[in-house]
Amino acid sequence: MSPTESPAEREPVERILARFSHLVAARINAFRFRDYGLEQADLAQDIFVRIWEYYEKNDKNIRHLESYIYRVVNSVVIDAIKRARKEGAALRRLGRDTYEPPNASGSKGDEYKHRLRATVLGSVKQLKPSRRKVVGLYLAGLTLDEITALMNWKKTRTNNLFYRGLEDLKRILAAEGDAHED
Amino acid sequence: MKISLSDLEDIVATGGENRARPLRDDCPSPEQLALCARSALSKKEKSVITGHLMTCRDCAAEVKTILAVFAEESRLIRDLQDSVPAPGKKQPQATGSPRWHPAWKIASAVSAVVLLAALGIVLVSRFAPRADRQRGAGPALALVSPVNNAFSLGGLKFTWRGPAAKYHIIEVFDASLKLLWRSAGVAGNEVTAPEELTRRMKPKETYFWVVTAVLGDESRVKSKLGEFKTKD
Numbered sequence: 001m002s003p004t005e006s007p008a009e010r011e012p013v014e015r016i017l018a019r020f021s022h023l024v025a026a027r028i029n030a031f032r033f034r035d036y037g038l039e040q041a042d043l044a045q046d047i048f049v050r051i052w053e054y055y056e057k058n059d060k061n062i063r064h065l066e067s068y069i070y071r072v073v074n075s076v077v078i079d080a081i082k083r084a085r086k087e088g089a090a091l092r093r094l095g096r097d098t099y100e101p102p103n104a105s106g107s108k109g110d111e112y113k114h115r116l117r118a119t120v121l122g123s124v125k126q127l128k129p130s131r132r133k134v135v136g137l138y139l140a141g142l143t144l145d146e147i148t149a150l151m152n153w154k155k156t157r158t159n160n161l162f163y164r165g166l167e168d169l170k171r172i173l174a175a176e177g178d179a180h181e182d
Numbered sequence: 183m184k185i186s187l188s189d190l191e192d193i194v195a196t197g198g199e200n201r202a203r204p205l206r207d208d209c210p211s212p213e214q215l216a217l218c219a220r221s222a223l224s225k226k227e228k229s230v231i232t233g234h235l236m237t238c239r240d241c242a243a244e245v246k247t248i249l250a251v252f253a254e255e256s257r258l259i260r261d262l263q264d265s266v267p268a269p270g271k272k273q274p275q276a277t278g279s280p281r282w283h284p285a286w287k288i289a290s291a292v293s294a295v296v297l298l299a300a301l302g303i304v305l306v307s308r309f310a311p312r313a314d315r316q317r318g319a320g321p322a323l324a325l326v327s328p329v330n331n332a333f334s335l336g337g338l339k340f341t342w343r344g345p346a347a348k349y350h351i352i353e354v355f356d357a358s359l360k361l362l363w364r365s366a367g368v369a370g371n372e373v374t375a376p377e378e379l380t381r382r383m384k385p386k387e388t389y390f391w392v393v394t395a396v397l398g399d400e401s402r403v404k405s406k407l408g409e410f411k412t413k414d
Binding site: 020023024067069074077136146149150 | 206237252253
């Protein structure tokens with residue numbers, strides 16, 4: 001801590017950074033990273049230490065800190081995903097990755113689900129490009145908020161494209177004899 | 183085959199096409215996914231990646247994680263800006279509970295007026311556009327070159343245009359947005375890439391750069407992130 005900096009100035013930054021580090025670690029951890037040996041506490045500590053050291057060594061200007069935070073977050077999340085991919089690929093090669101998506105167990109409904117999926121995804125391909133993108137991303141598991149952030153759109157645009165896309169999808173399925181029932 | 187809304191939700195739960203891709207050789211790199219989530223890719227590149235996400239549950243799950251982390255990052259920066267005073271400004275020190283004194287009635291009335299005025303200033307400053315908070319806000323700062331195309335490392339020069347500034351800071355990043363070089367204060371609107379930077383750059387790689395203009399009143403304007411490639 002710099003001698004010119006009072007505890008009143010230091011504490012909010014430290015507290016906010018600590019909370020942020022734990023939240024980021026929890027978000028990363030939620031994506032099966034624990035399976036691959038990534039520990040939430042280590043990640044949180046790493047993020048906190050890197051940002052805090054930069055803050056301590058430099059002029060403590062939060063505006064300068066902003067671009068450094070981008071880089072730390074980028075590098076932490078990219079490293080975590082790379083590690084997960086590497087570990088996941090190794091486990092899959094060994095046939096030890098037992099992860100299955102929810103509701104995808106080997107029940108007798110699998111064939112029906114497979115056919116259903118093929119029918120719907122085939123129909124999605126017939127949608128207008130912008131609507132196809134939103135519906136396709138939604139079906140891939142992204143929420144409308146996530147699609148909005150990813151596409152850098154306004155929420156209203158995402159909502160409109162999604163609901164129009166769904167209406168089109170119902171019409172296409174109905175025309176093909178696979179009527180959508182509300 | 184009748185399809186109900188719950189069937190669609192079931193498809194969502196199983197994550198679109200369920201392809202078995204043990205090595206994921208055709209998946210975008212984590213760097214590309216992060217750049218896509220930061221809207222730092224060209225329209226064409228972004229379209230390719232979002233098209234891939236529609237058919238790959240692994241990448242879609244990774245993007246969900248990246249977006250969640252970036253959302254926390256935005257919240258952190260907002261919290262820091264709101265909680266920490268600008269350098270040089272001191273926060274008021276906390277004091278113990280004072281004993282009431284008649285003479286303080288006047289002082290408290292004056293304080294109330296000052297407080298209201300301060301509150302007004304804070305509200306105006308919070309809701310007025312601040313050039314130093316957001317890229318693209320305030321006077322425009324546009325990158326001229328190198329942008330989008332491939333450039334040779336020899337004689338690589340960064341040029342931009344924007345408002346009159348006291349000085350500029352140029353930052354160059356690699357494809358994973360790791361900082362390669364930060365300039366000292368640059369007075370004009372161009373700077374030649376120094377050897378310490380070009381030595382660290384490789385041919386046929388993607389790089390990013392950004393300019394920060396420090397204006398006369400010490401406020402800062404940031405350009406958008408520019409992308410370029412290096413030639414052989």
